[in-house]
Amino acid sequence: MENIVVTGIRGLPLIKAGDNIAAMICERVKVDDGDIISIASTVYSKSRGYTKHLSEITPSERAERLAKLNGEDSRFVQAVLDASQDIIMEHPFILSELPFGHIGVRAGVDQSNIDDGMVIFLPPEPMKAAAGIREEIKNITGKKVGVIITDTCGRSFRRGQTGHAIGWSGFTAIRDFRGDTDLFGHELKITEEAVVDEIAGFANFVMGESNNGVPAVHFRNCPSWAGHDNLYFSKDEDITRRLLKEAYPS
């Protein structure tokens, strides 16, 4: 098996609405079948115009209340509420569920790496976003790559943020080891590896969080895997979600 080679894609400009990031990536890296391209949701959203000026936003009463509670700008809080399908927790920060299944702090709405007074939303349909980029790369190069759209997210139980996959295309999210045997012949009963998050995590490491200017990462020689796409727990399965809802009724 060949070594995995991971390369940050440099030299991309500040992304504006209307930019074709698939084409911009293909100008800067030579892709091959089976390669993986990981793209920060920030730049995907900027290219699609999933952004807003705070001055265009009128906060609701709830936004005003939560802004006071958490010491935030009520227009920013309104953007978070607009992006959310359900609020899991209101304080000390808003934890919300997005329509596509992701649960994240402040609905993943960012105020960094964009002009002052603007917010960036997560792409509303990140699976379609990843599939669209994959398709565009195939049209440009004739190569079939996998695509992951990432965001930097906090986690439960541990300090520190890591990259998470919020959309993917070209492979399954999960590598399913159930039924496989370990080195001693024991059957694995519960191991499902969230491969897309592992790749997103390393891509996020290569990207950095601030002014690196590396919003996309190229992976060569990743082994392939098989599994399924049920990355998000259903509401019944998700114990943490349920307990938080019970603890913080809103």
Ligand code: GDP
């Ligand atoms: P997020 O994790 O999707 O919220 O994105 P970040 O704001 O953390 O940015 C990830 C990486 O992309 C960092 O290296 C940023 O410097 C870089 N980045 C963000 N926006 C742009 C852009 O418009 N152009 C370029 N070239 N890099 C960007």
Ligand code: MN
């Ligand atoms: Mn982000």
Ligand code: MN
């Ligand atoms: Mn980030």
